[in-house]
Each structure stands twice: as structure tokens, then as C-alpha cells.
Amino acid sequence: MSQMLSTNAQAKPAPSGQRDIAGDWSSDQEVFKATHWGKAMMWIFLLSDTFIFSCFLTSYMTMRSSVTEPWPNASEVFALTIAGQAIPLILIAIMTFVLISSSGTMAMAVNFGYRRDRRKTALLMLVTALLGATFVGMQAFEWTKLIHEGVRPWGNPMGAAQFGASFFMITGFHGLHVSAGVIMLLIIASKVARGHYDARGDYSAVEIAGLYWHFVDLVWVFIFAFFYLW
Amino acid sequence: MATVTIADDLTPLHHPKTWIGKYVWSLDHKVIAIQYSLTAIAIGLVALVLSALMRLQLGFPGTFDFIQPEQYLQYVTMHGMIMVVYLLTALLLGGFGNYLIPLMVGARDMVFPFVNMLSYWVYLLAVLVLVASFFVPGGPTGGGWTLYPPQTITEGTPGHQYGIVLMLVSLALFIVGFTMGGLNYVTTVLQARCKGMTMMRMPCSIWGIFVASIMALLAFPALFVAAIMMLFDRLAGTSFFMPAIVSMGQQLGHEGGSPILFQHLFWFFGHPEVYIVALPAFGIVSDLISVHARKNIFGYRMMVWAIVIIGALSFFVWAHHMYVSGMNPYFGYFFATSTLVIAIPTAIKVYNWLLTLWRGDIHLRVPLLFAIGFLFTFIHGGLTGLFLGNVSVDVPLSDTFFVVGHFHMVMGVSPILVIFGAIYHWFPLITGRMWNVTLGKLHFWITLLGVYSIFLPMHYLGFLGVPRRYYALGETAFIPASAHGANESITIAALIVAAAQTIFFANMIWSLFRGPRAGHNPWGAASLEWQTPDVPPAHGNWGPRLPVVYRWAYDYSVPGAARDFIPQNEPPADGERHHPT
Numbered sequence: 001m002s003q004m005l006s007t008n009a010q011a012k013p014a015p016s017g018q019r020d021i022a023g024d025w026s027s028d029q030e031v032f033k034a035t036h037w038g039k040a041m042m043w044i045f046l047l048s049d050t051f052i053f054s055c056f057l058t059s060y061m062t063m064r065s066s067v068t069e070p071w072p073n074a075s076e077v078f079a080l081t082i083a084g085q086a087i088p089l090i091l092i093a094i095m096t097f098v099l100i101s102s103s104g105t106m107a108m109a110v111n112f113g114y115r116r117d118r119r120k121t122a123l124l125m126l127v128t129a130l131l132g133a134t135f136v137g138m139q140a141f142e143w144t145k146l147i148h149e150g151v152r153p154w155g156n157p158m159g160a161a162q163f164g165a166s167f168f169m170i171t172g173f174h175g176l177h178v179s180a181g182v183i184m185l186l187i188i189a190s191k192v193a194r195g196h197y198d199a200r201g202d203y204s205a206v207e208i209a210g211l212y213w214h215f216v217d218l219v220w221v222f223i224f225a226f227f228y229l230w
Numbered sequence: 231m232a233t234v235t236i237a238d239d240l241t242p243l244h245h246p247k248t249w250i251g252k253y254v255w256s257l258d259h260k261v262i263a264i265q266y267s268l269t270a271i272a273i274g275l276v277a278l279v280l281s282a283l284m285r286l287q288l289g290f291p292g293t294f295d296f297i298q299p300e301q302y303l304q305y306v307t308m309h310g311m312i313m314v315v316y317l318l319t320a321l322l323l324g325g326f327g328n329y330l331i332p333l334m335v336g337a338r339d340m341v342f343p344f345v346n347m348l349s350y351w352v353y354l355l356a357v358l359v360l361v362a363s364f365f366v367p368g369g370p371t372g373g374g375w376t377l378y379p380p381q382t383i384t385e386g387t388p389g390h391q392y393g394i395v396l397m398l399v400s401l402a403l404f405i406v407g408f409t410m411g412g413l414n415y416v417t418t419v420l421q422a423r424c425k426g427m428t429m430m431r432m433p434c435s436i437w438g439i440f441v442a443s444i445m446a447l448l449a450f451p452a453l454f455v456a457a458i459m460m461l462f463d464r465l466a467g468t469s470f471f472m473p474a475i476v477s478m479g480q481q482l483g484h485e486g487g488s489p490i491l492f493q494h495l496f497w498f499f500g501h502p503e504v505y506i507v508a509l510p511a512f513g514i515v516s517d518l519i520s521v522h523a524r525k526n527i528f529g530y531r532m533m534v535w536a537i538v539i540i541g542a543l544s545f546f547v548w549a550h551h552m553y554v555s556g557m558n559p560y561f562g563y564f565f566a567t568s569t570l571v572i573a574i575p576t577a578i579k580v581y582n583w584l585l586t587l588w589r590g591d592i593h594l595r596v597p598l599l600f601a602i603g604f605l606f607t608f609i610h611g612g613l614t615g616l617f618l619g620n621v622s623v624d625v626p627l628s629d630t631f632f633v634v635g636h637f638h639m640v641m642g643v644s645p646i647l648v649i650f651g652a653i654y655h656w657f658p659l660i661t662g663r664m665w666n667v668t669l670g671k672l673h674f675w676i677t678l679l680g681v682y683s684i685f686l687p688m689h690y691l692g693f694l695g696v697p698r699r700y701y702a703l704g705e706t707a708f709i710p711a712s713a714h715g716a717n718e719s720i721t722i723a724a725l726i727v728a729a730a731q732t733i734f735f736a737n738m739i740w741s742l743f744r745g746p747r748a749g750h751n752p753w754g755a756a757s758l759e760w761q762t763p764d765v766p767p768a769h770g771n772w773g774p775r776l777p778v779v780y781r782w783a784y785d786y787s788v789p790g791a792a793r794d795f796i797p798q799n800e801p802p803a804d805g806e807r808h809h810p811t
Contacts, residue, residue, distance in 0.1 A: 025429065029421075029422075030420070030421045030422075037417055045409070048447040051452070055495060063487070161486060162487070166470075169458070169462060
């Protein structure tokens with residue numbers, strides 16, 4: 001009888017192994033024990049967003065393999081001429097490096113958030129936002145360069161019209177994600193700096209923003225691989 | 231990390247003081263649910279009128295001058311899109327999902343009430359943009375609810391200038407709004423249940439809504455992407471879906487796109503969408519049958535797993551809508567197989583509903599009547615689905631009235647009957663008043679017999695080869711004169727059914743003000759939503775203390791119990807046998 005009434009309210013050791021996963025899913029109240037609601041919700045949102053980017057990239061790949069005109073050569077289109085020397089993919093390499101570095105600073109910010117280190121958390125989030133803004137700025141530069149070279153959504157001098165269309169659509173959609181992330185980071189960083197989270201003793205917002213930020217970086221890796229390296 | 235527990239206090243709840251704060255900009259899931267439902271029903275009535283206009287044209291061609299081919303195509307398109315997305319999805323998930331989830335799992339509200347409120351307002355915006363398309367030059371889009379390119383955005387299709395743009399924008403908005411709601415529904419079910427409420431103690435309604443919300447979060451992205459790409463095709467001159475075309479003697483500026491890509495994206499959304507509508511209906515009907523037959527649902531675990539399996543399988547069947555699209559014919563083998571496999575979990579559910587009724591203490595009240603009506607229409611529509619799932623049978627039936635009859639039976643009428651049953655069932659909880667039973671039964675019989683006399687003859691028309699979406703049959707020699715007679719009788723039945731819905735609304739409004747007081751738990755239901763301290767439930771649902779759950783939601787007619795039901799939150803009596811769930 002007492003077993004029947006037990007409602008799993010007692011603190012349990014950290015889950016490990018399949019048996020504990022099954023235990024969490026068959027327990028009452030929460031499936032993900034001691035997990036912030038916002039964090040659970042962010043993970044589910046990211047799963048949904050993954051499907052959006054998957055659809056974009058799958059459509060792009062389908063299109064690319066069925067277009068009637070040749071696809072422009074990525075290493076020529078995305079080359080920068082520096083000191084009279086055309087260097088393929090140099091700008092994208094730098095952009096990718098900047099974005100991956102921002103994931104590093106974000107991870108450090110989350111780490112200091114766990115330790116309730118207000119100053120360092122805010123500072124590192126600010127650095128992350130700056131790196132993200134730099135990424136968007138370089139993307140704007142890249143768009144400007146391509147537009148000057150005659151690339152438009154409806155056509156381009158190098159080959160299949162779908163190149164420009166999918167380039168602007170996919171990098172644009174990703175750029176919007178980064179921009180939204182930068183705004184979110186700035187808002188949360190200012191809240192951290194003002195001590196908003198110390199009052200409630202809960203730095204979860206930093207970690208949730210971090211989840212989103214790492215996701216946006218991960219998506220970029222796929223765009224980089226499928227768009228620029230293919 | 232600080233953690234969030236489901237604290238037993240009311241402090242985090244926002245308590246508005248003004249009327250506007252309570253009923254307009256409300257954070258309360260119950261008010262949001264009613265806002266969602268009323269908006270969905272209002273736009274659904276527009277779609278009902280459109281269908282009546284379509285039937286007028288088909289039944290009496292040439293009689294109504296104001297219905298030209300362009301208008302007819304616009305009616306078809308808007309009727310389909312509104313019914314599937316803006317009525318059924320919004321009402322079942324936004325309406326019933328919002329109302330029932332927190333009450334049935336024992337939460338005070340959704341986990342993020344503000345996001346939940348935002349979800350409704352974005353949905354309302356989507357509806358307004360959709361309605362606006364009726365008033366722009368050229369009218370709404372007439373490309374068919376599937377919006378297939380290239381014809382949807384090329385000259386000659388009604389609404390190709392502005393209507394289609396507003397349609398796509400409205401869909402994108404709907405998806406954004408729904409995502410906010412869907413995240414809330416899923417997170418609330420996963421993380422905000424009360425003490426003792428395990429997943430396997432949740433009522434089937436919650437399981438249906440929960441799985442459908444997950445599916446919607448994964449399926450709507452494909453439609454979102456398709457809508458954005460078609461917007462670019464229409465507005466920026468890209469060629470995602472547009473091949474090289476000569477239209478009206480002119481070479482269009484498009485080249486190299488793939489119309490089939492759109493169909494894949496659309497149906498990767500479109501097929502799960504069928505089950506996004508069907509699964510909540512499955513869940514709700516299980517509860518209606520169990521409560522009114524005073525018997526536990528037969529094979530609860532199987533019912534739950536069937537919902538989960540149907541949800542998963544529905545992501546692998548989309549191309550059965552495309553057998554005649556020109557895709558690789560070998561795909562047909564795979565998609566026909568996966569489609570027919572779904573019949574297994576679905577049949578499990580149907581048998582379990584029947585076995586729940588078997589030897590139950592059946593109270594033929596209005597909600598149960600609708601639930602039994604659902605069993606008929608659903609079995610009927612499911613069996614014709616087996617015809618259409620097979621490639622070789624589907625090819626001659628494609629784009630005929632057989633298809634129209636099939637999907638209206640299985641995903642039009644069936645969920646609508648469940649929605650009616652559910653409204654009759656939960657109205658006493660929502661308003662505290664009972665319905666007029668006689669009017670309710672009248673509404674049921676006219677609706678059930680009416681929909682049969684509408685959709686049964688359509689199968690016959692389909693076998694004759696009558697094509698769907700045609701403005702008039704014209705000089706089609708292979709169609710016998712009897713088809714015209716059938717069309718006339720279908721139209722008359724459709725008008726009667728449409729008119730009979732006034733009984734429903736009159737009854738609803740009368741009951742709202744004059745209906746007898748329902749009191750506490752008038753059906754004797756065991757599930758948690760009927761055990762609130764106040765009827766209708768107050769803001770915060772549970773008063774000072776959250777409920778504690780000790781059993782599943784189906785303890786009906788338990789031998790030896792004092793009453794013929796035991797509420798979920800009633801502690802076990804001494805010596806009571808422990809139920810495995």
C-alpha cells in the first residue's frame with residue numbers, strides 16, 4: 001500500500017543508464033527531472049527548427065542535382081582577391097572561425113553562469129554577441145560583393161539561377177537566426193550585469209540562450225559543408 | 231543550477247483585475263482556449279458557407295450567375311485550407327489542447343502562459359490576413375488547397391497576384407503562432423504534471439493532443455519552408471518550383487525549378503497533418519466512449535502505443551498523395567506498404583473502442599451518440615483509404631469524387647463529429663450549464679444521416695470517373711445522367727446539414743444563459759478535469775492545493791466501489807487492488 005502511494009517526490013540520484021531513463025519517463029510530475037521548463041522548451045523548439053533547416057538544405061540539394069544549367073564553382077565564386085592573389089573560401093573560413101569561437105566564449109559564459117559569477121558571465125556574453133555581430137557584418141560584406149558581381153535571386157552570370165536563390169534564402173535565414181541570437185544575448189547579458197538573475201538565484205536564461213547559440217553555430221557548419229565545400 | 235519544481239503556491243500566477251486583462255489579453259489557458267475555439271469556429275463557418283456555394287453550383291449548374299469558374303475554384307481552395315488548417319488544427323490543438331491539458335494533467339496553467347497568449351494573437355493575425363485575401367483585387371487564391379505550383383502562381387489562376395501572397399503569409403504566420411502554442415503543450419505534458427500523474431495515467435485525450443502537437447512541431451516546418459520558397463518564386467522571381475514555362479503564349483522568366491519538390495514538401499507536412507487532426511479526435515473519442523459507457527477503456531496501453539505508432543508512421547507515407555505526380559514509380563512500393571501498415575494500429579484502436587462499448591453500461595447521451603457516429607464514419611473512411619493507398623487502385627481513382635468522399639469521411643466528418651461530441655461533453659465544465667438534450671439529439675441525427683447522404687454517393691460518382699474540382703461536367707460523354715441526379719441530391723443534403731448547424735448554435739446560446747445548472751461532474755467522469763474545486767474552474771484551476779493522483783483515468787464500474795466511478799484523485803481504499811497502471 002505504501003508503495004502504491006509513493007509519488008516519487010523524494011530526491012533521487014542523478015539518472016544514468018537505460019533503466020533510469022525508463023524510470024524518468026514512467027515517473028510522475030517531470031520527465032526531465034530538475035530541468036528548467038524553459039530549457040526543456042528550448043530543446044523542443046530546436047528540434048522543430050532543425051526540421052526547418054533540414055527542409056531548406058534538402059530542397060537545396062534536390063534542386064542543385066536537378067538544375068538544367070551548370071552550378072557555379074564555389075571555390076571561384078567565394079574567392080577573395082587579396083594582394084592580387086585569389087584565395088578560395090578565405091572569407092568563409094574567417095566567418096566560420098569567428099562563429100565557432102563565439103560558441104567557445106558562450107560555453108565559458110554558461111560555465112561562469114553556473115558559478116554565479118556575474119561580471120565574467122556578462123562580459124563573455126557580450127564578447128559572444130560581438131563575435132556574432134561580426135559574423136553578420138561579414139555576411140553583409142559577402143552579400144554586397146556577390147550582388148556587385150551580378151548575383152541575384154532570379155539569376156547570375158556564373159550559371160544556374162537557383163544558386164543565387166538558394167544562397168540568399170538559406171544564408172539569409174541563418175543570418176536572421178544569428179541576428180536574433182545577438183539581440184537575445186545582449187538583452188540577457190544586460191540582465192546578468194544588472195543582477196537580475198542574482199535576485200532570483202537562477203541563471204538558467206544564460207544556459208538557454210547558450211543552447212540556441214550553439215544550435216545556430218551547428219547549423220552553420222552544415223550550411224558551410226553543403227553550400228561552400230560541395 | 232536552481233531548479234523549478236511544481237510549487238504548491240499561487241504567487242507566480244498573474245492575477246488580472248480588469249475585464250480586459252481577464253478576457254482579452256488573458257494569460258489563463260481556459261480563456262485562451264475559448265478565444266482559439268471561437269475564432270476557429272467563426273472562420274470555419276465561412277468555410278461552411280463556401281462549401282454550400284460550391285454545392286449549389288455542382289447541383290444546379292448554370293443557375294447561379296454569380297458563381298463563375300474563378301469563384302468556384304476560389305471556394306474549393308479556401309474551403310479546403312480553412313477547414314484543415316484554420317478550423318480543425320486550431321480547434322483541436324489550440325482549443326481543446328489549451329483547455330484540457332492543464333486540467334487533465336493537474337497543472338495550474340501552461341508552463342509559459344505569456345507565450346501561450348502570444349500564440350493565440352498570432353493565430354488571429356493569420357486568420358485576419360487570410361480573410362483579407364477575399365477583399366484584394368483578384369480575390370483569394372484558386373489554386374486548390376494543395377497550392378501546387380506552377381499553376382498557383384501563373385497567370386490564369388484566380389488570385390495569382392495578391393491572393394496567393396496573402397495565403398502564404400497567413401500560413402507562415404499560422405505556423406509561427408502554432409509553434410509557440412505547440413511548444414507549450416508538449417512541455418506542459420512532459421514537465422508540469424501533478425503528483426502521481428504518470429504518463430501512463432494520462433487520459434487518452436491528452437495522449438492524442440500530446441503526440442499530435444509533437445507531430446505538428448515536426449511537420450509544419452516543411453510547409454513553412456515551402457511557403458517561403460513559393461513566396462520567393464512569386465515575389466522575387468526565383469525558380470525553386472518553377473520550370474521553364476510558356477504561359478499564354480509567353481515564355482516566363484523561370485527556368486530549372488522542380489514542381490515535384492513542392493509536392494514533397496507539401497505532403498511531408500500534409501500527411502502528418504491528417505493525423506495531427508485525427509489523433510486528438512482518437513483520444514477524445516476514447517474518453518467519451520469510456521465515460522458514457524461506464525467502462526474502462528479497453529486496452530489502455532495498446533491505445534496509447536497505437537497513437538504513438540500512428541504518429542511515427544505518418545511521417546513515412548507522404549508520397550501516397552503523389553502516385554500520379556510523375557515521381558519515380560518505384561517509390562510507390564515503399565509508400566503503399568508503409569501506408570497500409572498504418573491500418574494495423576488504427577484497427578487496434580477501432581476494435582478497442584468497440585470492445586469498450588461491449589457489455590458497457592451504455593448511457594446514450596448526446597456525446598456518446600456523436601462518438602458512435604464517429605465510429606461509423608471513421609471505419610467507412612478508413613476502409614476507402616485502403617483503396618487509395620494501393621497504387622494500382624489509386625491511379626484510376628485519383629482526382630475523382632471517390633477521393634473527395636474518402637477524405638471528407640475520414641478527416642472531415644469524423645473529427646467534426648468528435649468535436650461536436652466533445653463540446654457537448656465539456657460544455658457543462660466550461661460554462662456550468664447543461665444543453666437541451668432533445669435539440670442535441672436532433673442535431674446529431676440530422677448531421678449523421680445528412681453527411682452520409684452527402685458523402686456516400688460521392689464514392690459512386692468517383693467510380694463513374696467524375697473528376698473533382700471541375701466547375702461543371704460539361705460535355706463529358708462517359709458520365710451518365712444519373713450522376714447529375716446524384717449531384718442534385720448531394721447538394722440538397724448538404725444544404726440541409728449546413729442549415730441544421732443552426733440548431734447547434736441556437737442550443738449553445740440558449741444553454742449558455744438558460745440551460746439547467748450542471749453542478750459538479752454531471753457525467754460522473756473519473757478524469758481530473760472534473761475534480762476542480764470550482765465549476766467552471768477558476769483561474770489557477772485547483773484552489774490552494776494541487777491535486778494528487780492515485781489511479782488512472784478509467785476507474786468505472788469498479789466491483790465493490792461505492793459509486794460507479796472513482797475519481798483519479800481519490801486515495802485508494804484499504805485492501806483495494808492495485809491497478810497495474
